[in-house]
Amino acid sequence: MTELNLPSYSIETELGNSRSDSAPVPDAISTIPVAQPAPDDKPARPHRRRSWAEPYKIKVVEPLKITTRAERERAIAEAGYNTFLLRSEDVYIDLLTDSGTAAMSDYQWAGMMMGDESYAGSKNFYNLEEKIQKYYGYSYIIPTHQGRGAENILSQILIKPGDYVPGNMYFTTTRLHQELAGGTFVDVIIDEAHDPASLHPFKGNIDLQKLTDTIDRVGAARIPYISVAGTVNMAGGQPMSMANMREVYQIAQRYGIRIILDATRAVENAYFIQQREADYHHQTIAAILREFCAYTDGCTMSGKKDALVNIGGWLALNDPELYEEASNLVVIYEGLHTYGGMAGRDMEAMARGIEESVQDEHIRARVGQVEYLGQKLIDWKIPVVVPIGGHAIYLDAKAFLPHIPQDYFPAQRLAAELYLEAGIRTMERGIVSAGRNKETGDHYYPNLELVRLTIPRRVYTQAHMDLTAEAVEEVYYNRDRLEGLMMIHEPKYLRFFQARFALKSPVS
Template sequence: MSSSKRTRSWAEPYKIKMVEPVRMISREEREEAIAEAGYNTFLLRSRDVYIDLLTDSGTSAMSDRQWAGIMMGDEAYAGSENFYHLAEAVKKYYGYTFLVPTHQGRGAEHIISQLLIEEGDFVPGNMYFTTTKLHQELAGGTFVDVIVDEAHDPESEHPFKANVDLNKLEDLIKRKGADKIPYIAIATSVNMAGGQPISMANLKKVRRLTRRYGIPIIHDMTRVAENAYFIKQREKGYENTPVRDIVHEICSLTDGATMSAKKDALVNIGGFLALNDEELFREAQNMVVIYEGLHTYGGMAGRDMEALAIGIRESVDEDHIHARVGQVQYLGNQLIDMGVPVVHPIGSHGVFLNAKKILPHLSQDQLPAQSLAAALYVDSGVRSMERGIVSAGRNPETGEHHYPELELVRLTIPRRVYTQAHMDVVAESVEAVYDNRDHISGLSFDYEPEYLRFFQSRFKKSKKS
């Protein structure tokens, strides 16, 4: 018997119990569909999409236990039993004392922004996220990016590109004054950087610095379990620590959190604001009644709160999180082997194509990431999304485009939905588009809404420069 070892194959830690048919329309139909959608993949009809990698938000497959929980929904207007189950799960797995349920993450972002931010404040964070930044601006604040420089370099192999640059953060505090910084926004598994994690060591340093200045940390914990998995894989001293314990430790270093439960927590709708300060919690309770719903449902049905409570427990299961991140790594490594420029290292929830490098013949004003996402859909019916100049928006004072360093197309993998065979189809399509990249033309705006323009903008083929 040979003593040499080889890597053994692995399979998803679940069986398929129900299937949802998908269809592939013809190339001519796809060309017509994307044109009708104004070359915006958000405006495509889902029935015209073959493999949907637009987002991992609310697109995961729930487990049999979650579906059983749906049948246990207590739809009482006040005091639903499912709310108390959810509050218990949040305290057990995350450690936060108080819970304010919301319809999804941006409901929590709105409440915390309105409660803590005053006109003229500055909110530092480890890279912006679209809805978070907008809520901060609408409350009168200015977002300031204090992430490490490596996060803006798609080819950097830094293992923790979501780390905070402590010098940038302290410089901001000294220049503006601690009283003008209501909190620091810390995201785990930073989306706009390519699903990149923050290290525990860095978060502990941020905690020590903010305590010195009396500044709270508000945690965007949308993908905290995925971040914890990377800490287990990459950070010395955590190799044998269960993911659930790493998650709990991350949360213990923060003062509160906003959660879009539609990601890590494996539900199709829902979110919450979690807090440790009782006075702030009472204010948030009062606000949720105005904007979301009563404080014991906050925009969610009882059945959804029950599914969420179960999903939180499942999200920190070792087999689940290994398979979830592993599928993303599988697709990313295929594309790297094919020579396709992607963000390194491969992140937790999606593979991010480097549109600037793939389409160097297009200027950023020709919207290369938007153009690449449209071309990918035409090739195979795979729906992805832009994360570049369109997502970055405009300066609210000057009206000029923000020009981010990263111009990316995100291939976002829903949890427990697609097989490795689907990933193979995606990889082959990306390779085909990459091989034909010189023929991809740019786009320009045809319609642009005032806020979060990437959702609803329409585009047209741009004239050659």
């Protein structure tokens, strides 16, 4: 691989923000100098750091239900030890996902009242289209009910049986759509992404040698596109550098292959570029996002993440012929090409959410809250994926529960125990999520066996993060008491959503 010219990076965070020493620090959270002028009767103030706070205030609250241990034991048993099958009313702090769980702003709620629910040609669609074109830079926009709707349409128009899709680590729904269309996903992410302890600042990078080797092996004609995610969810929310994106683009141009971006958390990726690549310290998030997308030919998007809404997504393309084909398919699977499965009010909320998502103070606080929780766990020597990612903390279940073999689903067991301990719902990202090889029927055994603590945007307070950290520490202290699980029900597709488990003692 080409060696990147990256700034120095430390896993230690500064007031919730990973930054290089040369990065600008906003006035509101700047450090106080070691020695300041002081009156004669006062000693000089010691060196310290000021606290930072979220750039919003709370206007509406939702009461939470606090359950007893006995109630949680019944609930998790009824759910087959699968946190997806818990009732939300039985959950205290819900860190299952950041998908569709954000708190919308007063600006977005006001937009909801301006929904144009016309079946065709809603004005809200044109508002959404304008915002995507402005901030992401793509020419043609096809709204969908959420990201997987866009993945389905993209796979049908581009992938043929026998094709190969190289990418920087799989994502569950993306890979399934590729496989259902007859394609095979090929992981070309750098090796550091599979090491939870590696401090590489851009573990989402594509290994350029792996990519070119794949192209030379299968032939460019059998690669409909290179699948790029920013950030990489299954690697721990790890970002991709602008330098690497640019190099991948140059390879794609040389071979005549498209690049399709999973833009779900591309704003968070832009934040890490701003913090960790020297050339981008003084650029805005909006400018970085626009440049990153310019190295791609289209994107799929779940607006339920970065765009701060509860439902919705889109497929964006620059090729007019592909757009024509996709806009025809959206009518079959989603809805008319000017609403694509969304109400007008939802499109307006998403258009306004896009505006808010690229504001530097918003994304700094969003990632800062994640880093706050992660740093507490690091300080307490609890094994997590480092560097801390943009949307979640990932517990390293292999290191957390080394006595439970991967066949007995240690990450699934750990997620269940966190719920039992404090009513905190998290998600398994390991062998269960990886699924089975469609040819052999054997489990995939990923190197990463993780539990994801996903932080919804603008929802929880610092006190919730403190409680979560304390619950994780308590489970870690008592980890030797935990048994493994056995799977007693397995769905055909995406089994992590609906599989059921029962307690099982580890193999002696």
